[in-house]
Amino acid sequence: MNPSTENQWLANSCRLLAIVATLLLGACASVAGSVVDLGSSRAEHSLHCGMPAGVTLKDDGSQVVIALGQRPTPGYQVMLDQSEMMDGVVLIRFHEQQPQQGMAVAQVMTSPCMVLTLPEEWQSMRVSSSDSGGVWQFYNPANPR
Numbered sequence: 001m002n003p004s005t006e007n008q009w010l011a012n013s014c015r016l017l018a019i020v021a022t023l024l025l026g027a028c029a030s031v032a033g034s035v036v037d038l039g040s041s042r043a044e045h046s047l048h049c050g051m052p053a054g055v056t057l058k059d060d061g062s063q064v065v066i067a068l069g070q071r072p073t074p075g076y077q078v079m080l081d082q083s084e085m086m087d088g089v090v091l092i093r094f095h096e097q098q099p100q101q102g103m104a105v106a107q108v109m110t111s112p113c114m115v116l117t118l119p120e121e122w123q124s125m126r127v128s129s130s131d132s133g134g135v136w137q138f139y140n141p142a143n144p145r
Contacts, residue, residue, distance in 0.1 A: 037083065038084060038090070038116065044116075045078065046112065046115070047112050048110060048111055049065070049067050050111050051065060051067040051069075053067055053068055055127045057138045060141070060142060061122075061140045062117065062120075063116060064092070064115075064118060064125065064138070066116070067112075067113035068096055068111070068113065070111050071110050071111065072107065072109065073108065073110065074105055074108065074110050075097075075098065076098055076112045077112055077114075078094050079095050079097045080094055080116075081093040088121060088122055088123035088124065089122075089123065091125075092116065092125065093128050093130055094114070094128075094130065095130040118140075120143070121143065122140050123139065123140050124137070124138065124139050125138040125139075
């Protein structure tokens with residue numbers, strides 16, 4: 001191989017290595033610090049939860065229940081402001097949606113709640129209410145730190 005061809009081959013090899021290194025480092029960084037949106041696809045709403053107001057973790061750590069307690073009419077609902085997980089830490093923020101002013105609603109007692117299914121790999125969770133400022137902290141019983 002003549003020196004000119006050898007230098008060109010070496011330069012191309014270095015470029016290729018730089019591209020591969022960049023891709024690998026980018027992939028590692030995106031896996032380690034990736035944010036998982038828990039979103040509404042993991043959420044189930046119910047009007048008749050029958051639970052007191054507050055946040056409860058199911059015994060096996062697979063679901064969290066956000067309950068509003070008793071309400072005088074339908075139209076109340078738990079709404080997610082934030083629901084994500086990063087590095088095993090779940091952050092959930094919610095607020096209570098109320099019936100619109102002047103909306104015709106039945107006079108029937110409800111107890112609305114949301115059941116959110118959690119990813120298996122979660123380690124700790126912080127749930128907060130945008131309305132009351134209340135905060136609940138949980139640790140995964142199936143995945144201790």
